[in-house]
Amino acid sequence: xxxxSLLWSVALGxxxxxxxxxxKDPISNLTAEESRIYITNHDSTTLFQSFKTYSLVDSVAVxxxxxxxxxxxxxxxxxxxxxxxxxxxARGFQLVAKSSQPDLGINVSRVxxxxxxxxxxxxxxxxxxxxxxxxxxxYPGYGYYSPNYSYGVYQITEGGLSIELLDLKGAPSNGNxxxxxxxxxxxxxxxxxxxxxxxxxxAFFAQSPYLKTNN
Amino acid sequence: xKRINRYAGLSLLIIMSFFTGHxxxxxxxxxxxxxxxxxxGTSFRIAVANSSFRGANGxxxxxxxxQLNIGLGVGxxxxxxxxxxxxxxxxxxxxxxxxxxxxxxxxxxxxxxxxFVKEGMVRPYIGAGxxxxxxxxxxxxxxxxxxxxxxxxxxxxxxxxxxxxSKAKSAGLNLRANFNYLPYNNNGIKNLxxxxxxxxxxxxxx
Numbered sequence: 406x407x408x409x410s411l412l413w414s415v416a417l418g419x420x421x422x423x424x425x426x427x428x429k430d431p432i433s434n435l436t437a438e439e440s441r442i443y444i445t446n447h448d449s450t451t452l453f454q455s456f457k458t459y460s461l462v463d464s465v466a467v468x469x470x471x472x473x474x475x476x477x478x479x480x481x482x483x484x485x486x487x488x489x490x491x492x493x494x495a496r497g498f499q500l501v502a503k504s505s506q507p508d509l510g511i512n513v514s515r516v517x518x519x520x521x522x523x524x525x526x527x528x529x530x531x532x533x534x535x536x537x538x539x540x541x542x543x544y545p546g547y548g549y550y551s552p553n554y555s556y557g558v559y560q561i562t563e564g565g566l567s568i569e570l571l572d573l574k575g576a577p578s579n580g581n582x583x584x585x586x587x588x589x590x591x592x593x594x595x596x597x598x599x600x601x602x603x604x605x606x607x608a609f610f611a612q613s614p615y616l617k618t619n620n
Numbered sequence: 621x622k623r624i625n626r627y628a629g630l631s632l633l634i635i636m637s638f639f640t641g642h643x644x645x646x647x648x649x650x651x652x653x654x655x656x657x658x659x660x661g662t663s664f665r666i667a668v669a670n671s672s673f674r675g676a677n678g679x680x681x682x683x684x685x686x687q688l689n690i691g692l693g694v695g696x697x698x699x700x701x702x703x704x705x706x707x708x709x710x711x712x713x714x715x716x717x718x719x720x721x722x723x724x725x726x727x728x729x730x731x732x733x734x735x736f737v738k739e740g741m742v743r744p745y746i747g748a749g750x751x752x753x754x755x756x757x758x759x760x761x762x763x764x765x766x767x768x769x770x771x772x773x774x775x776x777x778x779x780x781x782x783x784x785x786s787k788a789k790s791a792g793l794n795l796r797a798n799f800n801y802l803p804y805n806n807n808g809i810k811n812l813x814x815x816x817x818x819x820x821x822x823x824x825x826x
Contacts, residue, residue, distance in 0.1 A: 427674045428698045428756075431720045432763050439705070439718040442762035446713030593762045612707045612714040 441593030441601075443608040447615065451586040454618050456574065458501045459493055459509035461486060462541075466514040484602035485513055485566065492610040496617040503542065508574040510542045510583075515597060517564035542573055542583060565592040566605060570616075587616060649689065651679040651794050653820015657697045660799075663810040667701070667721045674698035677818055679731060686738040693731040693749055693776075695800075697814065699723040708761075717761035725802060725812050726754040727774040735782070741792075747778035753802050755812065768806060775801040782822060791823035 432440070465482040467474045478486075489511060490500060501507050570587040572579070589609040595601050610616060655675030659665050675698065681691030703719045729749030736744050753774035758767040780796020795818070802812040 427676065427696060428722070428724050429674060429700045431700065431702070431722045431758065431760050431765070434702065435718065435720070435760075435763055439702075440763035442764060443716040444713065445715075446710070449712055592764065608716050612716050 435594075437594040441591060441596055441605070443605065443612065444590040444592075445588065445609055445613050447587045447613065448584070451572065453586070453616050456498065456508035456572075456618055458499045458505070458507045459511060459570075460501055460503040460505075460507035460542075461489060461493075461511045462513055466512070468514055468516045470518055479599075481597055481599040481602055482513070482515075484599045485568075485606060488603040488606035489513070489568065492606055496610065498618055506573075508572075509586075510571040510573045512567075512569045512571065514567040514569075515564065516567055542571065542576075564597060565590050566596055568606075568609065587613065589613075647683070647790070647824040649679075649681050649683065649691075649790065649822055650825050651677075651681070651820055651822040653677055653794060653818050655695065655697060655816050655818050657699075657800070657814040657816035659699060660813045660815055661811050663808055664812055664814075667807075667809050668699040668723060670699065670701045672697040672699045672814070672816075674700075675816065677820065681731065681733060687735045689731075689733045689735075691731050693727075693729045695725070695727045695729075695776075697725050697816070699725070699812075699814075715761060720758075720760040722756075722758040722760070723809075723812065724756040725800075725814075727776065727800060727802065728752055728754070729774060729776055731776075733778070741784045741787075743782040743784065745778075745780055745782060745796075747776075747780075747796075747798075749776040749778075750774070753804075753812070755802075755804060757806055757809075759807065770804075770806070772803050777801075778818075780818070791821070794818070794820045794822045 462476075463486075464476040464478045465485065466476050493500065493511075498509070503510070566589075568589040569585045572584040572586045576583045591605045591609070596605065653676070655677050656671055656673055657675050658671040659668055675696060677693065677695040679691055679693040681689035683689050700722050701720070703721075705716060705718045707714050707716045708719070727749075729751035731747060731749040733745050733747035736746075751774050753772045754769070755772060756767065756769050758765045760766075776798055778796050778798040780794060780798075783793040783795070784790070785792040797815065797817050799815045800813060802814070804810065804812045
């Protein structure tokens with residue numbers, strides 16, 4: 406190839422690079438609210454009307470890089486728990502002490518993984534639930550049931566708020582497994598801001614109309 | 621993959637023969653300009669209905685005679701659309717998200733342009749191109765992207781007019797409309813066909 410031809414080939418390559426750098430950046434065109442996603446999944450075989458009572462954890466598990474850092478009750482955590490109580494009450498569920506054999510238990514976790522990579526929701530589900538000992542719910546020696554239904558897969562690079570509804574009533578008949586029947590996950594910018602906590606919980610319930618009972 | 625290689629190989633062959641066979645004998649012409657492109661077709665417009673205002677095009681052509689030029693063209697269009705927050709159903713659940721589709725097309729084409737008049741300051745022309753199209757497709761749920769890049773066939777047809785401003789340097793303005801036939805098949809989008817308008821300049825380089 407002649408020198409001039411090579412030069413123009415390089416110039417064309419540069420032109421391609423210039424063109425492709427002209428793309429509009431989708432992420433910079435999102436507000437913090439628009440950046441957040443709310444994912445809910447549920448066990449389609451579960452009849453939520455069969456549950457009447459529930460109990461809620463008194464603190465939130467803080468998980469960082471797949472390690473339990475502790476259980477805290479910050480202002481944000483309180484906002485989440487209060488929003489959950491309000492939404493569950495609005496759907497007909499009655500809050501009881503965990504010693505009163507509630508039908509449902511609710512786990513709440515703040516997950517912050519700082520690595521970059523692809524993380525599937527099944528892994529997410531399977532991994533963090535176990536930071537709550539089944540003993541907490543009055544089922545020492547029990548394990549957690551791994552659901553076989555599928556979930557969306559997303560690239561995860563930041564933290565998220567995870568909420569899980571556990572079928573405590575059915576645990577003895579589920580082969581000593583506590584089965585999660587509903588999960589919710591919020592991710593995105595500002596997901597751990599106290600001012601956004603209520604809105605996130607409302608979003609979870611708004612997209613889960615089946616989550617109700619008649620009390 | 622074989623099809624992609626065939627298109628890429630054919631384009632490369634045309635480009636190489638163009639550069640090595642003729643470049644020393646006559647003057648090459650360069651054209652650069654700005655494009656606005658509008659999606660055509662239901663599946664593409666469902667993903668992105670907005671026109672692309674971030675587009676550009678460059679061409680290097682060689683005159684075989686006073687009316688026919690052949691050469692290489694590279695284009696770029698950025699199609700973008702953000703949809704308001706909505707709840708999308710999944711197999712066992714739902715996702716509430718603002719959905720963004722971001723699609724970049726970069727067709728690289730072997731081109732031929734035919735000018736209807738041999739002389740004159742106003743020279744209407746038609747053109748055609750064939751080659752490959754490098755596509756970047758990203759769909760974002762909130763700030764979480766799912767992206768793919770792929771190469772597909774590309775064909776284009778142009779009609780325009782060149783307005784000669786400097787006869788000595790054979791330079792001037794270039795205005796044209798074009799249609800890009802860009803097959804594609806991903807995430808329900810069957811093609812990335814679009815039509816566009818182009819305004820730019822052209823000049824000789826040697």
